[in-house]
Amino acid sequence: GQNIDQPTEMTATEGAIVQINCTYQTSGFNGLFWYQQHAGEAPTFLSYNVLDGLEEKGRFSSFLSRSKGYSYLLLKELQMKDSASYLCAPRRAPQTGANNLFFGTGTRLTVIP
């Protein structure tokens, strides 16, 4: 089965750095995605990790430790527009042929001035 745990809410100050943690248990792990979802909108792709280590994309970085079942999303130089929910989504290896992603409930980040 799948079990994904991430904090429900976080608050951070504009210009600061925030780290959103995710722990997961999933059978047949095949990579982990982070998505951003603004209120009332669809999730959009942020990052992908399949090997251990850090992936950096501009102000966003994501880290993965497969042995610990742990990932984090790091947001630097926070901007007001970063206020959104951040979804951790481990991918299960294909069994019937589909790349099923399983989503956590998300972390609602509020950036304050």
Place this chain on the structure above:
Amino acid sequence: NAGVTQTPKFRVLKTGQSMTLLCAQDMNHEYMYWYRQDPGMGLRLIHYSVGEGTTAKGEVPDGYNVSRLKKQNFLLGLESAAPSQTSVYFCASSYSRGPTGYTFGSGTRLTVV
């Protein structure tokens, strides 16, 4: 490039009525998915398809049916709507492999009264 298009965007149904949600993608993705998103529950997979003419059940398939007669379209049907099916429905599509993850449609907000 439209990506993933869902119709309708909003709908109110009476209990017992039926309806079909349409999802269309123009990215030549093999896989397509239907999710529902409820407060505090995260995204849950209803049904998915790995190719034209094939469908499979996800985590919460009861009360829904799907069809994929053409590669670019994935239909979600509610035969007899219930208040418990009040939710936001997202369609997504993806390639069969690789780091690109899912592309989501903008969502359908369905209320069953």
